[in-house]
Amino acid sequence: MAVETMTRRASDNAYLHRDFHGALSTGLAYLESRHGPEAVRAYVTHFARTYYAPLTHAIRDKGLGVLRDRLETVYAQEGGRIRISFTEDEMLLEVEECPAVMHMRRAGYAVAPLFFETSRTLYEAILDGTPYASEWLRHEPETGRCAVRFFRRTS
Amino acid sequence: MIPCTEFIPAYSALFDFLESKGGPGAVHDFWNYLSDNFLQNLHDLVVAHGIRGCWMYWNHTLNEEAADFTMELDEEAGLFSLTMHRCPSKGMLLALDHVTAYHDYCSHCDTLYRRVLEPLGYEYTYDMSQIDQARCRLVVRRRPPARTP
Incomplete structure (x- = not known):
């Protein structure tokens, strides 16, 4: 032969x-099981x-438009359907289906209970040190459908 | 969302984070867990197709990872080899200016696959002597059946 x-x-x-x-989801599940949910958030923040x-420096220097452009690029690359409403001081991101979650569902991978922290905590940490903050408005774990508000801090 | 194209730095950062929690043993414990809980597809392919299962597994992953590699399969000899001319993961980590890769990053490839393949009756050899250039080589060889006296 x-x-x-x-x-x-x-x-x-x-x-x-x-x-x-x-693989990332498996890592988050491991981290939560061994070190608790705070460890997951600490890791994502780290x-x-x-x-x-x-990216944080660019947002601080140039504004929310940098984050908007990045989100559009990332979701387009993975085939995720999103809507973005944008002004210089505020942006609303609506994700119809998270491409990461949907891929894992289709492929039979377990979705870690705290997988959403790779968005919620991630955005909070990215915006730390900038004039902006984020607010997690809604989330559906089954599909990763979610809405996040980004806004200029008042103080 | 952390895009899949940025998973590798996230993976490396997870190793750093785990080591800060519990030393290198905590990282190895995670690699064992990942092997047991994430590589079922490699396990199932090798159980179903023998050494060809290695070819099928890495054919899928390495093409999606846009790796620079050569694979060889000799089913009759029970031999599979993978020569990574430029690992996309290690190459990415080496190219990042603002992030330092986990110091023992490449060892996960030794632990993860060895843990699947050796219990199935295969020898697993992994050469990491050129990982500083994002090069490595792994060889999987079917173990001959034990001789009875």
Whole structure:
């Protein structure tokens, strides 16, 4: 029987491995089971403050439009349907279905109970140190459908 | 939402976070958990298709990850190898200026897959000697049946 060989270059494919959502969800479930729900929020905050530091700086310097552009790009990349209402001081993000949650449902991965913290706590941490804050308005765990309000802090 | 394209830095940050909680043992405990709870697909493919299951598993993941790799499968010899010319995950971490990768990041690939494959009757060898260049190589070999005296 012949030896089968496959060689691929990075440029042969697009980088979009949705199963990573399942790995992240498994990580959050592990973290909650071993260290409690606060550890999940602490981890998401730690990640946001390091990896997304350039985004935080850009929002602080240029305003909410930076976050709007990023959200549009990210959800478009993963095929998520969203609506954004935007003014310079306030933005409403409505996610019809979270593409991460829907992929996990389709693929049979367990969705961690605190998976929504990868949005709620993430946005709070990204906006920490900027003139803006976020408010989690509603959320449906089954589909990840949610609404988030971003607004300029009053004080 | 953390997009799947930014999972790798989140994954690396999770290792950092766990190590800050409980040392390297806490990270290895998580890798064991992840292997047991997330790699059922690799397990099931190898149970159903033998060594070809490795080919099927990595064919799916590495193409979606836009990896730069060569895979070889010799079913008759019970041999599968994966040569990673440029790992997209480690490559991404090395390219980030403002984030430092978890110091033992690449070891998760040793723990996760070994834990699935060895109990199924395969030897798993993982060469990490060039991970500083985002290169590695793994070999899976079917163990010969034990001889009876």
